[in-house]
Amino acid sequence: MSPTDPAAAPSGAADNPVLSVAELRKSFGSNQVLKSIDLSVSQGQVLALIGPSGSGKTTVLRCLNGLEIPDGGRVAFRGGPAVDFGQRVSRKQLAALRDQSGMVFQHYNLFPHRTVLENIIEGPVQVQKRPKAEAVREAEDLLRRVGLHDKKDQYPHQLSGGQQQRVGIVRALALKPALLLFDEPTSALDPELVGDVLHVIKELAEDGWTMVMVTHELAFAREVASEVVFMDGGVVVERGHPDQVLRDPHEERTRQFVHRLLNPF
């Protein structure tokens, strides 16, 4: 289930990122949630967005696929659209932007009235207009990979949270996006179910998928992420290699945040 994009980036492809974001701004009413965010993700990179709640990390994610419309800034995908939110953005531009990424939600957001298999083939068949037999075959392969092939005809409510989230991941993969977005994918799970989901995400990372992930799982971020970005108050406070940001942060705010997460009492 490696990404289909043939343009596997040469090492150090920062010049040619899959995604680049510049000066992203977003306010809700008078509350300025994102003050000017710059990001760039290279092919095969896993970017972990960490930070306290309200820091704007989820909003960054939601600005990348049009769930929120930024007030300003530029979002560009390699080989895809570059959108300048400083100007009027058409629906078509937004749709083109959205089609570059797949999203995994904190609360899974599976379609409760469709079976596992139907959830997965909905996008490929209804949106991408691919032949149903082909979509089903691919969906079954993916389900086998995440250990849920025997659940394909069940409804979401018959699955555990961890199983539902793995279906959510497969639903995003089935569209073969250039980028996978994860919004706190394990935050709603019972602790004993977190491992299964993280295991799947780690495998995806090893397969070379490019990902941006909002997470509170610092141990996971340290192991899987290629870069950690710490946000607070709508700005990027610190970014760098996971070992550096999580073990030896330069900034006091990062230090406090990491300390609090590792020592909650």
Add this chain to the structure above:
Amino acid sequence: MNVDWELVRTSLWPIVQGGLTGTIPLSLASFALGLVLALVVALMRLSGSAILAGIARAYVSVIRGTPLLVQLFVIFFGLPSIGVVIDPWPSAIIAFSLNVAGYAAEIIRAAILSVPKGQWEAGHTIGMSPALTLRRVILPQAARVSVPPLSNSFISLVKDTSLASLILVTELFRQAQEIAAFSQEFMVLYLEAAAVYWVFCLVLSAGQTRLERRLDRYVAH
């Protein structure tokens, strides 16, 4: 009171026939049209456009704020005076479907709003347009929520179609009226009509239960 059982026996079939050829087709046609119109009105209210939402609100307000009988009479007896003459059957269908739409629009609107926002977002992130998300994701879930209240509307409508007898549509109640006028057995005939309506509604309630069970299969209990 002496019941003329022979009259009950001979009048039963004409009354049931009035139901089968009048009441039921009238109800089904009006409800189907009414639901389509209701969906349009509900979507206008949810559209975010102040003008469309205002029109929809005014429509619901007028329909709910005026008697069905008056609406029926305006269409059948009123419109001819401005040169619009409509036959009894189409008049009845127009009046009933406009009326049903006023009530069903609010039911459908509430049902759509009851579907969690995350479902719209999930549709969006897999590339669906809002229209496709509405059709494939939201409405199937809204349908489940709206079946009980819409069934109530439908059962009310079946009984309300008796008003069509006043504009000369030959349906269940008009059959009973005509036989009653002829035989002068008002009590017997009207109770008989009531019994037939009741049986129709029992069948509908059973259908509602089955439909609810079918739509509930994907919900945790």
